[in-house]
Amino acid sequence: MATGKGYSETVKCILDSTTSSESNMLLFIQREDGKTALHCAAIKGQLQTIKYIVDAVPAADLQKLISVQDTSGETAFHKAANKQDIKTIKYMVGSLSTADLCKILSVQNKSGETVLHLAAYRGDLEIVKFIIESLPASDLIKLLSIQDNEGDSITQVRAYDCSTEILEYLAGVLPENSLYNLFSIQNKAGDTTIHKVLAERQVQAFKTIKSCLPKVQFYQLLILQNKKGNASLHVAISVRNRTETNLVQLLIDSVPADKAFHLLSVQEEDGNTAFHCCRSEETFTKLIKFMIDMTRDTDWPELLCIQNSNQDTVLHHAVCQNYTEATELILSSIPSAELNTLLNVQNTHGNTPLHCAVCRGQSDTVKHILSLVPVDELFNLISMQNKDGDTTVHQAVRKYNNMQTTNPLIGCLSAANYVKLLLIQNSHGDTIAHVAANYRKMPQNNYLPDARKLSEFWKTLTTVAPVTCSK
Numbered sequence: 001m002a003t004g005k006g007y008s009e010t011v012k013c014i015l016d017s018t019t020s021s022e023s024n025m026l027l028f029i030q031r032e033d034g035k036t037a038l039h040c041a042a043i044k045g046q047l048q049t050i051k052y053i054v055d056a057v058p059a060a061d062l063q064k065l066i067s068v069q070d071t072s073g074e075t076a077f078h079k080a081a082n083k084q085d086i087k088t089i090k091y092m093v094g095s096l097s098t099a100d101l102c103k104i105l106s107v108q109n110k111s112g113e114t115v116l117h118l119a120a121y122r123g124d125l126e127i128v129k130f131i132i133e134s135l136p137a138s139d140l141i142k143l144l145s146i147q148d149n150e151g152d153s154i155t156q157v158r159a160y161d162c163s164t165e166i167l168e169y170l171a172g173v174l175p176e177n178s179l180y181n182l183f184s185i186q187n188k189a190g191d192t193t194i195h196k197v198l199a200e201r202q203v204q205a206f207k208t209i210k211s212c213l214p215k216v217q218f219y220q221l222l223i224l225q226n227k228k229g230n231a232s233l234h235v236a237i238s239v240r241n242r243t244e245t246n247l248v249q250l251l252i253d254s255v256p257a258d259k260a261f262h263l264l265s266v267q268e269e270d271g272n273t274a275f276h277c278c279r280s281e282e283t284f285t286k287l288i289k290f291m292i293d294m295t296r297d298t299d300w301p302e303l304l305c306i307q308n309s310n311q312d313t314v315l316h317h318a319v320c321q322n323y324t325e326a327t328e329l330i331l332s333s334i335p336s337a338e339l340n341t342l343l344n345v346q347n348t349h350g351n352t353p354l355h356c357a358v359c360r361g362q363s364d365t366v367k368h369i370l371s372l373v374p375v376d377e378l379f380n381l382i383s384m385q386n387k388d389g390d391t392t393v394h395q396a397v398r399k400y401n402n403m404q405t406t407n408p409l410i411g412c413l414s415a416a417n418y419v420k421l422l423l424i425q426n427s428h429g430d431t432i433a434h435v436a437a438n439y440r441k442m443p444q445n446n447y448l449p450d451a452r453k454l455s456e457f458w459k460t461l462t463t464v465a466p467v468t469c470s471k
Contacts, residue, residue: 008048011037015056023056027065034070042079047087050076054095063100066092073109081118086126089115093134102139105131112148113157120154125165128154132173141178144170151187156196164205167193171212180217183209190226198235198247206247210254219259222251229268237277248283252290260294264303271308276317284318285326292333301338304330311347319356319365327365331372340377343369350386358395363404370412379417382409389426397435 015023030036041049057065066076080088093101105115119127132140144154155167171179183193197205210218222232230238236247255263264287267273278284291300304314312320318327331339346352357365373381383391390398396406410418425431430438 008046008052011041011049012052015052020056020058024058024061027053027057028068030068030070034068034072036065036068036070036076038065038068038076039070039074039079042076042085042088043083045080045083045085045088047085047091050088051091054092062095063097063104066096067104067107069107069109073107073111075104075107075115077104077107077115078109078113078118081115081122081124081127084119084122084124084127086124086130089127090130093130098134098136098139102135102143105135105143106146108146108148112150114143114146114148114154116143116154117146117148117152117157120157120166123166125169128166129169132169141174141181144174144182145185147185147187151185151189153182153185153187153193155182155193156185156187156191164202164208167205167208171208176212176214176217179212180221183213184221184224186224186226188227190228192221192224192226194221194224194232195226195230195235198232198239198251201239201247203246203250206250210250215254215256218254219256219263222254223263223266225266225268229266229270231263231266231268231274233263233266233274234268234272234277237274237280237283248286252287255294257294260291261296261299261303264291264295265306267306267308271306271310273303273306273308273314275314276308276312278317279321281321281323281326284321284323285329288318288326288329288333292329297335301334301342304334304342305345307345307347311345313342313345313347313353315342315353316345316347316351316356319353319360319362322360322362324362324365328368331368336372336374339372340374343373343381344384346384346386348387350388352381352384352386352392354381354392355384355386355390355395358392358405358409359399361399361405363408366405367408370408378412379414379420382413383417383421383424385424385426387427389428391421391424391426391432393421393432394424394426394430394435397432 014026018026027037035043038050038053041053053065054062069075074082077089077092080092096104108114113121116128116131119131132144135143147153148157155170170182174182186192191199194206194209197209209221213221225231233248233251236251239247252260264274268277275284275287278287291303295303307313315327315330317323318330334342343353351359354366354369357369369381370378382393385391393406393409396409399405410421413421422432426435
């Protein structure tokens with residue numbers, strides 16, 4: 001009670017009036033919550049009381065007393081760190097041998113946190129520095145690498161805060177190999193320090209880590225994947241605000257030219273590359289330009305053909321997200337033979353990129369694709385059927401309010417191929433004419449503008465003579 005109330009002189013009188021063995025026994029007594037008198041004094045920040053207690057305990061027993069854990073698993077050191085009480089920590093550290101200090105600082109509470117975890121979580125650089133400077137290098141790395149119940153080391157805990165002071169300090173006192181080993185520790189989710197820094201949009205912290213590691217080690221850090229398969233670029237791209245573009249730019253600027261393909265081809269658990277994860281047209285276009293500039297001619301088509309779990313390629317994604325500029329860049333950046341292969345890739349729904357462009361009424365993209373396909377391959381591409389048996393023209397006709405998409409498709413075919421196309425049936429047995437007729441029969445009294453469009457479609461499908469595309 002005297003320690004809890006902060007009655008330092010009362011504590012001194014009690015300790016002075018008892019024998020060494022009696023005071024020792026008294027100080028080791030734990031309350032119902034497991035706290036000793038030393039715990040209580042540390043919680044209250046009673047430095048004078050702590051001095052009296054520490055001085056009253058024989059050196060052989062002091063390490064045991066300070067190591068006593070309460071019901072939450074915390075020592076007096078933990079309590080002082082929680083209170084950010086550097087004076088108490090300094091006094092207790094000064095009373096212990098280096099060997100005993102290492103043991104005590106390695107003690108973890110019920111959450112798996114050491115004293116350093118708690119200090120780092122609170123951004124207490126003063127305590128972190130003092131503890132680190134009090135330990136030999138051989139013990140320091142072990143202590144810094146201890147992981148809490150979530151698997152977080154001191155740098156992963158600190159990554160949640162926007163300040164980078166502790167990271168910068170560690171970068172200045174630890175050798176490169178030790179820094180890499182520390183930053184590459186993965187928690188239970190598989191996240192490293194770099195994953196957390198990027199997830200928390202800490203641009204300066206990212207720069208700090210980059211500056212303190214050799215290029216090879218930093219790149220190795222970037223390609224580490226967490227339990228969901230996300231590498232650093234996946235995480236940076238998932239940040240949904242303006243910071244995303246800045247982080248992505250910083251990250252890709254860090255990648256050696258000969259490693260670009262490797263980084264961009266990493267797939268997470270759903271098979272998505274960084275391209276597939278992009279939900280920002282600006283970021284996606286930036287990545288496309290970066291890869292066009294950085295990769296070899298053979299790598300670029302291979303990268304574009306990578307499919308995720310939905311069997312979507314990068315081109316499918318660009319078209320489906322209406323990333324017009326990026327789509328044009330992709331179409332213009334690869335040779336005809338590789339482009340033809342890419343355009344014929346079907347996703348799990350059986351849709352090619354041309355199907356996707358048609359479904360979204362992207363007439364300019366449709367025209368661009370058709371202009372790049374050899375004449376003798378046009379019918380094969382246009383007539384390719386998805387899982388519903390629909391060709392691209394079935395889908396274009398179904399979008400009866402967009403003749404700008406339909407006309408280029410049928411206008412590119414020879415008369416013979418046009419007839420073949422009209423005879424193709426989908427999984428419901430519908431030909432293109434069936435689809436057009438079905439939409440033509442829709443009630444027209446409430447859809448007068450659409451009714452005029454339907455008439456134009458019907459006229460197109462029954463009277464327009466297709467011509468061969470000029471290349």
